[in-house]
Every structure is written in C-alpha cells, then in structure tokens.
Amino acid sequence: MKFASTRGEAPALGFSATVETGLAPDGGLFLPASLPDLTPHLKDWRGLSYPELAFRFLRFFATDIPELELHGLIRESYDGFRGSDPAPLRRLAPGLQVLELFHGPTLAFKDFALQLLGRLYRRQVRLSGQKITVLGATSGDTGAAAIHGLADQAGIRVFILYPEGRISPLQERQMCCTGAANIFPLAVPGSFDDAQRALKQVFADRGFAARVGLSAVNSINLARILAQSVYYLHAWLALGVKPEEPVRFVVPTGNFGNVFAGWLLTRMGLPGLRFRVATNRNDILYRFFTDGEYHSGGVEPSLAPSMDIQAASNFERLLYYFEGGDPARVRAAMAALARGESYRMPAGAAGAFSASRADDDAIRQRIGEVYREFGYIIDPHTACGFQDLERDGVPTIVLATASPAKFPETIVEATGEEPKDPLLEALKKRMPVGYRCGADAAAIQEFILAQRG
Numbered sequence: 160m161k162f163a164s165t166r167g168e169a170p171a172l173g174f175s176a177t178v179e180t181g182l183a184p185d186g187g188l189f190l191p192a193s194l195p196d197l198t199p200h201l202k203d204w205r206g207l208s209y210p211e212l213a214f215r216f217l218r219f220f221a222t223d224i225p226e227l228e229l230h231g232l233i234r235e236s237y238d239g240f241r242g243s244d245p246a247p248l249r250r251l252a253p254g255l256q257v258l259e260l261f262h263g264p265t266l267a268f269k270d271f272a273l274q275l276l277g278r279l280y281r282r283q284v285r286l287s288g289q290k291i292t293v294l295g296a297t298s299g300d301t302g303a304a305a306i307h308g309l310a311d312q313a314g315i316r317v318f319i320l321y322p323e324g325r326i327s328p329l330q331e332r333q334m335c336c337t338g339a340a341n342i343f344p345l346a347v348p349g350s351f352d353d354a355q356r357a358l359k360q361v362f363a364d365r366g367f368a369a370r371v372g373l374s375a376v377n378s379i380n381l382a383r384i385l386a387q388s389v390y391y392l393h394a395w396l397a398l399g400v401k402p403e404e405p406v407r408f409v410v411p412t413g414n415f416g417n418v419f420a421g422w423l424l425t426r427m428g429l430p431g432l433r434f435r436v437a438t439n440r441n442d443i444l445y446r447f448f449t450d451g452e453y454h455s456g457g458v459e460p461s462l463a464p465s466m467d468i469q470a471a472s473n474f475e476r477l478l479y480y481f482e483g484g485d486p487a488r489v490r491a492a493m494a495a496l497a498r499g500e501s502y503r504m505p506a507g508a509a510g511a512f513s514a515s516r517a518d519d520d521a522i523r524q525r526i527g528e529v530y531r532e533f534g535y536i537i538d539p540h541t542a543c544g545f546q547d548l549e550r551d552g553v554p555t556i557v558l559a560t561a562s563p564a565k566f567p568e569t570i571v572e573a574t575g576e577e578p579k580d581p582l583l584e585a586l587k588k589r590m591p592v593g594y595r596c597g598a599d600a601a602a603i604q605e606f607i608l609a610q611r612g
C-alpha cells in the first residue's frame with residue numbers, strides 16, 4: 160500500500176517510509192492512497208483478541224513489514240496494558256457505554272498508538288542503521304506516551320515541546336521522571352498551538368530535518384491514526400450490529416486525530432458510524448460542526464488541557480475528503496487558513512458528525528453527575544463527552560481518553576473522592592529532569608544540535 164500527501168506535491172511512499180517521515184515534505188499530511196473495504200472480513204473478526212484484530216486491520220496498510228514481524232510488534236505493543244482487554248467497554252446504562260482507553264503505561268489513549276509507533280521506529284533504526292531524532296509537541300499526554308514508547312532506545316533521541324505551566328503536574332512528571340538519557344522534555348512559553356507552530360517550522364527546514372533524521376510523533380503521523388482506528392472497530396464488533404446500523408461514538412477532541420481515526424472506518428465499510436465531536440471551551444471544532452465555518456481563535460487554558468487546541472492539525476485530513484480528494488483544493492483551503500481566512504464546509508459534508516462544547520463549570524458538573532448517577536469516575540476530558548449527550552436510542556459509546564487519576568485536583572473538587580494510581584504514586588517520589596527553550600524554530604534547532612553526542 161502507498162501513502163500520498165493531502166497536498167499532492169510529494170511522492171507517495173510505502174508504510175515504513177511514511178511512518179519515518181511523519182509530515183509530508185510538501186507540508187501536507189499522508190493518507191492511504193486507497194482504503195480497503197473491510198465488509199467481507201467483519202464476520203470473521205468478531206471475537207478476535209485486541210492484538211489479533213489490530214494485526215488483521217493493520218496488515219492492509221503495513222504491507223512492507225513481513226506479517227510475522229508485524230504480528231510480533233503489535234502483540235508486544237499491547238502486552239504492557241493492564242487487564243485482559245486493552246480497550247474494555249463499561250456499560251453505564253442501556254445503550255450507553257464507556258470505552259476505557261486508559262489502561263496503557265501512561266494512562267491515556269495515546270498509548271495505543273505510541274507503543275506501536277515506538278516499536279516501528281526501533282525497527283527502522285535497526286534496519287537502516289541511521290539515527291532518528293523524534294520531535295513532538297504535546298498538550299500533555301502525547302509527550303508522556305511517546306517518551307514511554309521510546310525511552311532508553313539506542314539510536315533514537317526524543318525531544319518533546321510542551322507549553323510551560325499548561326499541562327497537569329502529573330503529566331509533567333510522566334515526561335520528566337523517566338531517568339532516560341535519550342529523552343528531552345522541553346518547556347516552551349505560550350500555548351500548545353505556539354509549540355505546534357514552532358515544530359512545523361522546524362520540520363519545514365528540510366536541510367535540518369535531513370541532517371538530524373527528524374521524525375514526528377504528533378498525530379500528524381499516519382501510523383498513529385491507523386492504530387487508533389482499531390479500538391473503534393473492536394468496540395463496534397462487540398456491539399454485534401450491522402455495518403449500516405447507527406452507532407454513536409462520542410470523542411473528546413483536540414487535534415482531531417482520534418475522531419478522524421474512527422471516521423475513516425465509515426469509508427471502509429462501516430457507514431452507520433456517527434461521531435460526536437466533544438470539545439472543551441476551545442471550541443473551534445464545535446463551531447465548525449455546528450456553523451460550518453472553521454476559523455481559529457485564541458487558546459484558553461482549561462481543566463481538560465490535552466484538548467486546549469484551536470488549530471487541529473488533523474483537520475486537513477478531513478478537509479481532503481470533504482474536498483473530494485482534490486489536492487489542489489486542499490492547497491487552496493490551507494493557504495486561505497494560513498492567511499487568517501476561514502474554511503466553509505461544503506454543503507451536506509457534515510453527515511456523520513455532531514458536536515458539543517463544555518466549559519470548565521460544565522466539566523466539573525458532568526464529573527459530579529456521572530459519579531452520582533453511575534458511581535463511575537471520569538476524567539475532565541471524558542467529561543466533555545458527557546455534555547448534552549443525546550439519549551435517542553442510538554447505541555452510544557463515550558471514549559474515556561484518560562484515567563481520572565491523572566487529574567486528581569479536578570476530581571476531588573467535583574466528587575470528593577481522590578482517584579489514585581500506583582503508577583502515578585511512584586512518580587511522585589522521583590526527581591524531575593526537564594529543559595526550557597524558546598517557542599521558535601531557531602532556538603529548538605540549536606537545542607537539538609547541542610544535544611548531539
């Protein structure tokens with residue numbers, strides 16, 4: 160299988176090269192050149208274990224990795240999750256379930272993709288003998304998950320930018336307490352969007368990128384998206400419904416990576432899937448799916464920091480499909496957005512989507528309500544998913560994107576209970592090691608070069 164850029168001005172690549180490259184050299188994002196039809200396989204896939212299902216799905220895409228090896232990489236990736244099912248469904252009420260995606264090593268859904276991506280990078284380094292410099296920007300959880308997927312790996316250095324003071328103290332400790340010499344968490348001033356902008360500039364410098372073997376772990380990396388499609392498929396198979404029957408996934412959303420991973424399945428034989436895009440007060444995507452207009456605004460800190468984003472990098476992937484897969488139209492739309500203009504959704508395009516928005520008060524209220532009504536504690540990101548939840552008989556699955564134990568302050572306020580996790584308790588005893596850097600390409604490049612051993 161080949162992968163092509165949304166902007167159509169970069170050569171198509173195989174799977175491994177796509178993973179290694181991350182952002183396409185024309186500034187676009189990679190997408191599969193064609194999507195498989197899963198319909199003939201769905202019956203056989205019912206009841207498969209999570210890693211087995213992941214293998215069956217991913218082998219359509221990772222066609223340049225020998226099957227046995229791919230199988231091994233996938234099995235190892237999910238071995239480190241707690242419990243027998245990495246993505247268990249929890250039934251709260253008839254027709255309402257929570258998909259718990261926080262049983263991986265860093266207690267957030269990012270582990271699903273980054274455990275696998277870490278192994279794909281290692282394979283690449285082993286095969287090519289070339290060192291890789293992984294650069295990412297994080298709104299909290301990606302950094303921790305990438306670091307845990309890559310700590311102490313020979314030939315790989317990891318630089319993670321995060322907005323100083325805008326991620327939770329435990330998220331920061333998850334990044335800064337690994338003790339691994341190849342890990343460089345970098346606090347930068349401003350918001351996540353500032354960090355992400357600086358990161359894109361570093362990638363745009365092709366000479367620098369080639370010199371240090373730069374690769375991206377942000378959700379611009381297609382391997383992350385594809386790895387995440389698996390848990391939607393796994394949950395959908397557990398429901399036992401027909402492909403055209405409606406099923407609603409409610410997805411706490413920031414960069415649009417997670418929800419896009421689910422939506423791709425509508426183009427692979429599951430047309431019944433519906434997606435509720437749940438934002439916090441940073442509501443650009445809520446506004447887009449309700450008014451049809453995408454126009455970036457400023458970012459405000461919220462109780463759900465991993466969603467404090469107003470420039471959703473995966474939006475370009477959706478836009479590509481909305482624009483009929485025409486790279487020229489994608490280029491024009493992205494150029495207009497870069498000039499500060501807005502993007503209007505083509506008529507009728509929003510079909511599978513609805514949206515909600517929750518400010519901080521609403522987040523606290525939803526956490527309290529869900530606790531009182533179901534005796535179940537949700538984290539502040541998941542809480543956005545419970546905002547204005549439709550109860551119309553359509554089977555609904557709310558994605559629980561992080562463990563509440565990562566955000567104890569908010570949970571105590573809303574429920575009076577303090578959620579704890581032994582993994583996080585152990586972190587509190589360790590010495591954090593972190594770095595500071597300006598949120599501009601030159602400063603970041605200088606820092607990376609200075610660490611080159």
Ligand SMILES: *Cc1c(COP(=O)(O)O)cnc(C)c1O
Nearest residue numbers: 300413414415416417465560561
């Ligand atoms: C990253 C993250 C999100 C947002 O996911 P996107 O793929 O950026 O939309 C939501 N919740 C948590 C806990 C996260 O870490």
